[in-house]
Amino acid sequence: MTSTTKTETGLDIDTRFEHPATETQLQRTAAALRDKGHTVEVVDTAAEARALVNRLLPTGKSILTAASETLRLSGLDDDINASGSFDTLRPTLMRLREEGRFDEMRILGAAPDVVVGSVHAVTEDGRLLTASGSGSQLAPYSFGAGQAIWVVGAQKIVPDLDTALRRIETYAYPREDARARVAYGTPALLSKILIIDKEMFPGRGTVVLIREPIGF
Numbered sequence: 001m002t003s004t005t006k007t008e009t010g011l012d013i014d015t016r017f018e019h020p021a022t023e024t025q026l027q028r029t030a031a032a033l034r035d036k037g038h039t040v041e042v043v044d045t046a047a048e049a050r051a052l053v054n055r056l057l058p059t060g061k062s063i064l065t066a067a068s069e070t071l072r073l074s075g076l077d078d079d080i081n082a083s084g085s086f087d088t089l090r091p092t093l094m095r096l097r098e099e100g101r102f103d104e105m106r107i108l109g110a111a112p113d114v115v116v117g118s119v120h121a122v123t124e125d126g127r128l129l130t131a132s133g134s135g136s137q138l139a140p141y142s143f144g145a146g147q148a149i150w151v152v153g154a155q156k157i158v159p160d161l162d163t164a165l166r167r168i169e170t171y172a173y174p175r176e177d178a179r180a181r182v183a184y185g186t187p188a189l190l191s192k193i194l195i196i197d198k199e200m201f202p203g204r205g206t207v208v209l210i211r212e213p214i215g216f
Contacts, residue, residue, distance in 0.1 A: 076151065
């Protein structure tokens with residue numbers, strides 16, 4: 001049975017996608033991701049993921065944080081962008097946007113040494129799906145960044161590609177739309193979806209799976 005709630009603008013949210021995967025599903029997904037070339041870490045809590053990512057991040061390379069509720073809620077966004085411990089690109093990108101220097105912003109954000117973010121769905125056979133309005137995080141996710149780290153709550157694990165797309169359309173997008181209207185006064189756009197089926201460069205992609213739900 002479908003379980004839904006509505007945003008203030010009337011979009012349906014399929015609340016079935018709020019629930020974390022079982023341990024069996026999580027371990028199946030972790031194994032599939034490893035088979036497809038990713039490094040995978042499984043932790044219990046967002047706090048453990050935060051500590052792990054802070055240990056993994058280099059201090060002498062450029063780091064870009066993708067817009068992500070998971071990073072914000074976990075504290076990783078502040079750790080990377082506000083602590084002064086890392087060579088972070090996000091403050092520079094925000095300054096360029098305010099100055100209307102969009103070409104410079106686009107070029108700088110396309111190829112950081114490291115990109116840190118999340119995804120909107122992970123299939124049990126090891127595919128990572130990310131939806132975007134502008135597509136700004138998709139270039140570094142797919143190839144532009146030398147290293148990618150994705151922090152992912154277990155509620156984003158789904159059985160297959162069809163369910164992953166449905167999760168984006170009926171859960172992640174309505175939630176992001178509601179957030180964007182409050183934060184920016186404008187609706188969110190669902191313009192582009194990246195599907196990462198496998199990683200051909202050993203050591204490039206790391207997926208941190210959290211047993212508890214976080215983000216959307």
